[in-house]
Amino acid sequence: MTDVPTQDDVAVNLADVKARMAAVAKSAGRVPADVALVAVSKTHPAERVRIVLAAGQRVFGENRVQEAMAKFPALKDQHPDLRLHLIGPLQSNKVKEAIALFDAIESVDRPKLAASLAEQMAKSGRRPDCYIQVNTGAEPQKAGILPAEADAFIRACRETHGLPLKGLMCIPPVEEAASIHFALLREIARRNGLSKLSMGMSGDFEEAIRFGATLVRVGSAIFGARPRPQE
Ligand SMILES: *Cc1c(COP(=O)(O)O)cnc(C)c1O
Numbered sequence: 001m002t003d004v005p006t007q008d009d010v011a012v013n014l015a016d017v018k019a020r021m022a023a024v025a026k027s028a029g030r031v032p033a034d035v036a037l038v039a040v041s042k043t044h045p046a047e048r049v050r051i052v053l054a055a056g057q058r059v060f061g062e063n064r065v066q067e068a069m070a071k072f073p074a075l076k077d078q079h080p081d082l083r084l085h086l087i088g089p090l091q092s093n094k095v096k097e098a099i100a101l102f103d104a105i106e107s108v109d110r111p112k113l114a115a116s117l118a119e120q121m122a123k124s125g126r127r128p129d130c131y132i133q134v135n136t137g138a139e140p141q142k143a144g145i146l147p148a149e150a151d152a153f154i155r156a157c158r159e160t161h162g163l164p165l166k167g168l169m170c171i172p173p174v175e176e177a178a179s180i181h182f183a184l185l186r187e188i189a190r191r192n193g194l195s196k197l198s199m200g201m202s203g204d205f206e207e208a209i210r211f212g213a214t215l216v217r218v219g220s221a222i223f224g225a226r227p228r229p230q231e
Contacts, residue, residue: 007051009224010048010051010052010055010222010223010224011051011052011054011055013221013222013223013224014039014052014055014056014057014222015055016221017037017205017218017221017222018037020205020206021035021037021205021206021209021216024206024209024210025209028209028210030209034214035209035213035214035215035216036059036214036215036216037057037059037215037216037218038059038060038061038085038087038198038215038216038217038218039052039057039059039060039061039218039219039222039223040060040061040062040063040087040201040217040218040219040222040223041060041061041062041071041219041223042061042062042063042064042067042088042219042226043067043226043227044223044226044227045071046071046074046075048223049071049075050075052222052223053075053079053082057222058079058081058082058083059082059083059084059085060072060082060083060084060085061084061085061086061087061106061217061219062084062085062086062087062088063086063087063088063089064088065086065090065091065094065097065098065101066094068084068086068101068102069097069101072084072101073101076101083103083104084101084102084103084104085102085103085104085105085106085215085217086098086102086104086105086106086107087106087107087169087198087217088107089107089109089143090105090107090108090113092112092113092116095113095116095117095120096120096124098128099117099120099121099124099126099128100124100126102128103128103129104128104129104130104131104166105117105128105129105130105131106131106133106169106198106217107131107133107143107169108130108131108132108133108157108163108165109132109133109135109143109144109145110145111153111156114153114156114157114160114161114163115161117130117161117163118161118162118163121163121164127164128164129164129166130157130163130164130165130166131165131166131167131168131169131196131198132145132150132153132154132157132165132167132168132169133145133168133169133170133171134146134147134150134168134169134170134184134185134188135147135170136170136172136181136184136185137172137173137176137181139173142171142173144170144171147184147188150168150188150192151188151191151192154188154192154194165194166194166195166196167189167194167195167196167197167198167214167215168185168188168189168194168196168197168198169185169197169198169199169215170182170184170185170198170199171201172199172204178200178204178207178208179207179211181199182197182199182200182207182208182211182212182213183211185197185199186211186212195214196214196215197211197212197213197214197215198213198214198215198216198217199211199213199215199216200213200216200217200218201216201217201218201219202218202219202220202221202222205218205221
């Protein structure tokens, strides 16, 4: 890699993202404090996460349970107020580890997973915030419940499984205007009485905030380009 950012770069990037978030929130007539930043640290080593922690950031996102288990337990010991979000697909056989480590699971996307989460929450007594991932573009290769099935799944998560459901999450198709997908996610949340919307990444978080995002998940705009591509 030729463009590994320095400690100062990362702090500057973080300040820049936060300033852009606050500016767009204000211009959209929203309260900046109502939009939280999840710093997506996947593929970046723990030392890089420490730099971002030193700059004051406390919420992080990882997309793989295994990788997060290697990086975050020590960081959480040192920073009890650190909050970790799972933003990638969760296999049923990793539910126990995920509930032990993560403070929010943003990728609840199928009935079987909802049932295992409920069972493991009852066993462990830990109840991480849950977000349902909606496959707003109905892309076959992408995780998430289909929009047409979202209302029934939301009801099942609440009534059948009793999950601590906070909101919805989406990852729009790369080749389409993200705004259509942000608007769809907002509408599904509105009609189901859900107040939290996790949407927007490095390339489109400002647009997402205009469409009501309460959480934006930003990786490369803070940490620099990832050392290897993600599938
Ligand atoms: C990697 C990832 C992000 C961050 O992407 P950037 O473009 O680097 O900001 C956000 N959300 C999810 C689900 C991701 O996997």
